[in-house]
Amino acid sequence: xxDLRKLxxxxxxxxxxDGEVSPEQRHELEQRLATxxxxxRLHEKxxxxxxxxxxxxxxxxxxxxxxxxxxxxxxxxxxxxxxxxRAMRPQVxxxxxxxxxxxxxxxxxxxxxxxxxxAGTTPDADEIATTTATAxxxxxxxxxxxxxxxxxxxxxxxxxxxxxxxxxxxxxxxLTTVIGVPFRVPDLSAExxxxxxxxxxxxxxxxxxxxxxxxxxxxIISICFxxxxxxxxxxxxxxxxxxxxxxxxxxxxxxxxxxxxxxAEATLGQLAMKIATxx
Numbered sequence: 001x002x003d004l005r006k007l008x009x010x011x012x013x014x015x016x017x018d019g020e021v022s023p024e025q026r027h028e029l030e031q032r033l034a035t036x037x038x039x040x041r042l043h044e045k046x047x048x049x050x051x052x053x054x055x056x057x058x059x060x061x062x063x064x065x066x067x068x069x070x071x072x073x074x075x076x077x078x079x080x081x082x083x084x085x086r087a088m089r090p091q092v093x094x095x096x097x098x099x100x101x102x103x104x105x106x107x108x109x110x111x112x113x114x115x116x117x118x119a120g121t122t123p124d125a126d127e128i129a130t131t132t133a134t135a136x137x138x139x140x141x142x143x144x145x146x147x148x149x150x151x152x153x154x155x156x157x158x159x160x161x162x163x164x165x166x167x168x169x170x171x172x173x174x175l176t177t178v179i180g181v182p183f184r185v186p187d188l189s190a191e192x193x194x195x196x197x198x199x200x201x202x203x204x205x206x207x208x209x210x211x212x213x214x215x216x217x218x219x220i221i222s223i224c225f226x227x228x229x230x231x232x233x234x235x236x237x238x239x240x241x242x243x244x245x246x247x248x249x250x251x252x253x254x255x256x257x258x259x260x261x262x263x264a265e266a267t268l269g270q271l272a273m274k275i276a277t278x279x
Contacts, residue, residue, distance in 0.1 A: 013043045017050055030152050034159070044205060141204035143249070143258065146224050147242050149201045150260040153212065153220050160212045160220070161197030171198045175209040180227045181255050186278035188213055191271060193221060221261035221268075223275055228256050237276075239269055248272035 007015075015021050016029050032039050153160055163171050168185065176182055178200055185195060193213040201208045203226055211223040228251065240247045246263035249256070250272065257279070259272040 009039060010042060010046065013039070013046050016043075017047055027155060031156060034149075034152055034156070040202065044202065048205075142206075142208075142226070142256070143240070143242075143247060145201070145203045146208070146258050146260055147245050147247065149210065149224075150220075150222060150245050153222065157214075157218065157220065160199075160214070162199040164197040165195045167197075174198075175200070178207050179209045179225065181209070181225060183209070183225065183279050185211060186223070186275045188271070188275075191267070191274075192216065193271075219262050219265070221259065221265075221271075223279065224258045224260065225255055225279070228254050237269060237272055250276055252276065 012021075012025075012029060016026065021029065033043055163174065165171075171185065172183075175198060188195070192215050194215065196212045196214055198212065199210050201210050201224070203224070206226055208224050208226045213221050213223075235251045237248055237250045240249070241263045244263055246261055246265060246268050248259040248268050248271075251257070257272075257276065259268060259275060261268050261271075
């Protein structure tokens with residue numbers, strides 16, 4: 001496999017988005033995203049551009065074929081060349097070979113991603129309208145990002161937080177300012193969870209506060225919260241499992257919360273209810 005370290009960072013992140021990296025390369029890039037803010041911004045821009053390109057391609061494919069073109073094709077008469085004359089002409093094989101088809105597909109994919117990237121970096125009318133109106137929160141992206149960061153925490157247990165638990169006052173003022181949500185750090189020592197500290201992550205391109213806890217078995221849970229632009233339909237607790245990560249979500253007073261932890265932890269739901277009353 002190609003050594004990504006010899007390529008520009010933009011090419012490395014593009015390969016990560018396309019799933020064209022080895023597990024070791026993915027781990028190395030995810031560690032860089034966790035510590036390098038410039039790399040995170042570039043990763044978000046590339047992901048936004050790829051999504052924009054896919055949406056544009058889907059829109060083109062959904063456009064109906066003009067009726068005039070359909071009628072023209074149907075009304076076209078076949079050539080009246082004599083059979084004997086056609087037989088004398090060498091047949092041209094138009095079907096591409098396997099390597100040719102693969103090369104063509106790769107070229108189209110690269111061109112499509114390039115168009116999506118450059119078009120995605122320029123706001124269009126739809127995006128401008130979105131920024132001037134209040135849009136519903138994208139729950140799927142928010143939970144997907146929280147899940148990704150939780151997996152990253154599990155893989156780097158020696159670097160869990162940006163600000164350690166010993167700096168409680170700084171955590172409180174820092175997260176309240178960045179996230180715009182007042183909160184208290186829940187004491188979960190009775191449930192054998194020790195507070196390690198806090199960090200700020202991105203959820204659906206918006207800042208999210210993350211309080212990180214661990215236990216004596218080496219398990220890690222995190223409480224993530226962000227300010228809502230628009231409240232959800234229900235404030236009820238909802239449990240979701242994404243592979244090895246368990247998620248419990250709820251909403252209260254203009255704030256969305258997620259408790260992320262091991263899916264094998266049977267008490268996540270009860271722990272979330274206690275956190276909801278303490279935070």
